[in-house]
Amino acid sequence: MRLTIARVFSAKPAEQAPIEAIPGNALLWLIASFALLLVPQWDRLPWWLIAACAVLASWRWLAQKGRVKLPGRLLRTGIMVTLIGVYAATVQGRFTVDTAASFFVLAVGLKWLETRSARDFYVLFFIQVYLAAVNFLFKQDIAWALLTFAAIGCLMVGLQILNAPDLPGSLRAGWKRLGVLLLKTLPVVVLLFVFFPRMAPLWSVPLVSGQARSGISDTMRPGDISNLAQSSERAFRVTFGGESPPYRERYWRGLILDYLDDETWRQSDPDGFRRPARVDNDGGVGPLRSNEYDILLEPTDQRWAFALDNSVAVSGNVVSTPEDLFRFQRPADSPVRYRLARVSAVPAPAEVLSPAETRRYLQLPPSGNPRARELARELSQDLSHWEVVNTLLRRFREQAYFYTLRPPTMPDDGVDALLFDEKRGFCAHYAGAATFVFRAAGIPARIVVGYQGGDAGAGGDYLIVRQYDAHAWVEVWLEGQGWVRVDPTAAIAPSRIESGLRDAVADEGSFLENDLTSPQRYGDVAILQWASLQLDRINYHWQRWVVGYQGQSQMDLMSRLPGNFGLKELGYLTAGVVGFTLLIAGIVSALSIRRGARKDAFGRVVLAWHRLCEQVGVPVRTGETPATLAERLADARPEVESSARLFARAVNSHYYTASTQEASAHEARRLTRLLKTMKRQLRRKPEPASRTFRHD
Amino acid sequence: MRNSLNARWRRWINRRIPRADSQTLSQKNIFILPTAAGVVYGLLLLVMLITGINYQNSLIYLLTFILGALFVGAMHQTHRNLSGLSVALVRPGEGRAGDDIPFVLRVTAGKYPGLGLSLSVEDSSVESVHVSPGESRDVVLPVPSAHRGYLRPDRIRIETRFPFGLLKAWSWLRPSSAGVAFPRPLPAPDAAGTVQDGSEAASSAPLAGQDNADLRPWREGDMSQRVMWKRFARTGQMIVADWQGEQGSPHWLDFQAFPGVDAELRLSYLAWMVADRVQKNARFGLSLPGDTIEPDSGSLHGERCLRALAVWGEQPPRDPDGQPFGTRQAENAKAGVSG
Structure with missing residues (x-):
């Protein structure tokens, strides 16, 4: 052991060891793996870090090729100090998993410059394996996962080349060997994955990154949502237990903006500060009931959980707020699944708004937009609240208001400009303007931000809601009815609500105009659309069943199996799986050895001969040559003399000449014949006769 | 204490591996242990498992299980590199005392290829020997000699770390034939x-x-x-x-x-x-x-x-206690005992 440690991890070869200590091919695979591992992190890592890693790894490769030299200690230290300095400046003392992971990448990059020996190779191997695990913290889509596993494959092939650099055809053989190994061990991996008990986290480190995610924000300025409309990224996916509601009913409420600050709508009661920690992933168990639906939300780094009207929480990881919204306990830093149920109708709240609430929902800035205020006053003079709402909607419907993704800029008195001059805007504009008018008319009103719509995924088993489905609408408080949804966009551009943004802006041609790579942009190209949906379906199931296979879903699966499995039983089961596998492996290898022994037909015949000798009273002595045994046998039973001698000679000639496989098979057959002859001869002579002979 | 343990270990090995010029490796005489890298690999998997638990990340679990299974698979593979292999001392070498004396060994693979083999004795070794199934290869292994006389290493180690270098499987050949180290020539006075x-x-x-x-x-x-x-x-x-x-x-x-x-x-x-x-x-x-x-x-x-x-004046080495004979290690051991 000592000796081997000394050899693999030899004392301190770092400076002097020649670069050739690592075979170039092995290094190439290591670098390839590093490149693959960086790809899933491209949007998370600062660009300078990726560039630095690329330069450092190429430097190492060029050094291998002999084009350049690896830097000396001084230069290396300089590079290290510089990069760490830049890193420190970027991070500014924030410590999250994200920053730690970036530092980890930096460490791998720097290690390239001092990779000289096999030992360094292993160090890089280990940190890259861990880097793969870190990748999974941030990216869990099936494509990224496959890429990461491919990187692991490259690493394993690299190791094989390192351990047998001069083996001809090692590359193909290496991949093949790896594949066979994986296939052989696949059942164990699957069993472990299913049965390994999913324990609660031991401690929690926030995963939140400072990186901006696309998605709706908690403030709304005119134009915000129209930026979002240019993104076809997925927001969430929904599976309904029963029928999915019609398109125009798919209003996914997220948050409420009820405070107008000059031109910007905000939350008057922003979500209280929570210590950042991991979001609870347990999104409910069992099959969906007909009124239930299940949402798989992409990470938002926010606590909002989107929900339809009249929903109640089913899974334990969401709670409802007084505004009938839903919130996670922790920001959603990774894909999270939750489950809700729709109830037929929440009975209208009998109570009225409290004075505080009334104030809150009637708040307006003291000045600005005089024409809108004037309009509100006119409307509210002799109309009930309900009529005011309808009148405004009729105005939107009948006058020449346009729904557009290219709204003009309306810097001052935006509501006035929209309502009376430009008459072109996006949902956020109209929702803001309508709320303004309602409040000015004395009707409590608020803006709801969320998504509206959602297209069927492949096979129609779930809906995909994308960022371009982001929407803003209005809720007004009507006496006796409570909060009622009012969507000015529905009045201006019904197609937006009936069938989505694509149709609403079809004439304008502005749908995803800046996103050339999105398959949704080319909705009319059927094959593209189909492929993108299929891909999404695979990913959805991957997310649900593999990535999302956690505590509750494991318990859920276990509860469907016979037997009552708890966490403890699962532990035993896992130990059992491992033990059983080892046992099977042991039995298989023992059997194959036995089979190997049996294949040696020659040895078998000789053994049979030994047994025969023992049977007739000639004990086999250890170390005896076949010839002497044959002589002793002949002495005891002269009737077999000739065949025993022939037998011994054949054995001798087999052991002392190099014989090919066919020849030895032939010899074995001959021996078998001779053995049979011996047995026959022994049988022919009656026992007493031989005994008489022996007495002579 | 340590010495007696060592001696017992040695005796146990010597029982399993009889002194013979040729040796077929099987379950009985192949030893397998993780290398230092393998131990670190195990620790890494543990850390990854904890990461998986902590972040409730299924994919990290999956990666950990795959790598763990690969390790077990590698154990099988590494063992198979040696299993069925026969090693024979074809020609014990001759040379001048103090030099490395080449011993010719023949490695014959059984049903499976013997990949990435290394043969070593004391501090000299031959690396990267590959033998295809059913074929054989002659390997010249220099054995360091200490003085003139018979030269017989106690154990010639045959080892493999293929495929991943995380595990090493090894066995020994305990040759019975001895090579010969000639006296180192010195010009005679007249x-x-x-x-x-x-x-x-x-x-x-x-x-x-x-x-x-x-x-x-x-x-x-x-x-x-x-x-x-x-x-x-x-x-x-x-x-x-x-x-x-x-x-x-x-x-x-x-x-x-x-x-x-x-x-x-x-x-x-x-x-x-x-x-x-x-x-x-x-x-x-x-x-x-x-x-x-x-x-x-x-x-x-x-x-x-x-x-x-x-x-001249030397006895051919006999087995009883299984000591190396005439190699540098033997010399060092002797020096250690007397000093």
Whole structure:
């Protein structure tokens, strides 16, 4: 052991060891793996870090090729100090998993410059394996996962080349060997994955990154949502237990903006500060009931959980707020699944708004937009609240208001400009303007931000809601009815609500105009659309069943199996799986050895001969040559003399000449014949006769 | 305590691996353990598992299980590299004491290929030997020698770390044949004066002169002057007389020619003289106490003489306690015990 440690991890070869200590091919695979591992992190890592890693790894490769030299200690230290300095400046003392992971990448990059020996190779191997695990913290889509596993494959092939650099055809053989190994061990991996008990986290480190995610924000300025409309990224996916509601009913409420600050709508009661920690992933168990639906939300780094009207929480990881919204306990830093149920109708709240609430929902800035205020006053003079709402909607419907993704800029008195001059805007504009008018008319009103719509995924088993489905609408408080949804966009551009943004802006041609790579942009190209949906379906199931296979879903699966499995039983089961596998492996290898022994037909015949000798009273002595045994046998039973001698000679000639496989098979057959002859001869002579002979 | 444990371990291994010039490796005599890298790999998997638990990340679980399963698979693979392999000592080497003496080993693979094998003895090794199934390869392994005499390493280690270097499987061949380390040649003080120098030799040679003739039948290559023609005329047989001390050259290399000199030194002188005579293609005989080699010439004769010098006074190694014989390690061990 000592000796081997000394050899693999030899004392301190770092400076002097020649670069050739690592075979170039092995290094190439290591670098390839590093490149693959960086790809899933491209949007998370600062660009300078990726560039630095690329330069450092190429430097190492060029050094291998002999084009350049690896830097000396001084230069290396300089590079290290510089990069760490830049890193420190970027991070500014924030410590999250994200920053730690970036530092980890930096460490791998720097290690390239001092990779000289096999030992360094292993160090890089280990940190890259861990880097793969870190990748999974941030990216869990099936494509990224496959890429990461491919990187692991490259690493394993690299190791094989390192351990047998001069083996001809090692590359193909290496991949093949790896594949066979994986296939052989696949059942164990699957069993472990299913049965390994999913324990609660031991401690929690926030995963939140400072990186901006696309998605709706908690403030709304005119134009915000129209930026979002240019993104076809997925927001969430929904599976309904029963029928999915019609398109125009798919209003996914997220948050409420009820405070107008000059031109910007905000939350008057922003979500209280929570210590950042991991979001609870347990999104409910069992099959969906007909009124239930299940949402798989992409990470938002926010606590909002989107929900339809009249929903109640089913899974334990969401709670409802007084505004009938839903919130996670922790920001959603990774894909999270939750489950809700729709109830037929929440009975209208009998109570009225409290004075505080009334104030809150009637708040307006003291000045600005005089024409809108004037309009509100006119409307509210002799109309009930309900009529005011309808009148405004009729105005939107009948006058020449346009729904557009290219709204003009309306810097001052935006509501006035929209309502009376430009008459072109996006949902956020109209929702803001309508709320303004309602409040000015004395009707409590608020803006709801969320998504509206959602297209069927492949096979129609779930809906995909994308960022371009982001929407803003209005809720007004009507006496006796409570909060009622009012969507000015529905009045201006019904197609937006009936069938989505694509149709609403079809004439304008502005749908995803800046996103050339999105398959949704080319909705009319059927094959593209189909492929993108299929891909999404695979990913959805991957997310649900593999990535999302956690505590509750494991318990859920276990509860469907016979037997009552708890966490403890699962532990035993896992130990059992491992033990059983080892046992099977042991039995298989023992059997194959036995089979190997049996294949040696020659040895078998000789053994049979030994047994025969023992049977007739000639004990086999250890170390005896076949010839002497044959002589002793002949002495005891002269009737077999000739065949025993022939037998011994054949054995001798087999052991002392190099014989090919066919020849030895032939010899074995001959021996078998001779053995049979011996047995026959022994049988022919009656026992007493031989005994008489022996007495002579 | 440690020594006795060591000795027990050694005995246990020696029981499993009998002393033999050839050895087929199987379950019984293959040992397998993780390497240092393998241990680190295990720790890494543990850390990854904790990461997976902590972040409730299924994919990290999956990665950990796959890598763990690969490790177990690698164990099988590494073991199989050796399983069924036979190793045989084909030719124990010969060489000068203190040099690395090449032993030729034959590695024959069984049903499975033997990949990434390394053969080693003490601190010398041969790396990266690959043998395809059913084929065999000869490997020359230098064995470091310490002094003249028989040279037999106690154990020749055959090891593999293929495929990933995370595990090593190894076994030993405990050869029974020994190689030979010739004495290291040293120029003799006055090589030509072998016979004349020593007092005994000087006095006996002239006396022996005419009487001590060696009569033998003629062989090809004998000079015609030395044929006893008279006898030929009488009997028709060609008889050659070998006269001791003829031609004045040191015909016999004699151990006794260096009185008062240490025996090992004498052997070194003689070794040098043998090499010298072989180079000059001279005829010479070797006289050692208890061993005499008749005069002859040629390199084969020279080797025979060197071998005689090498093993003079030595016993061929026998097994009982399974110690290395004549290697540097053996020497160090001895030095350690006496010092």
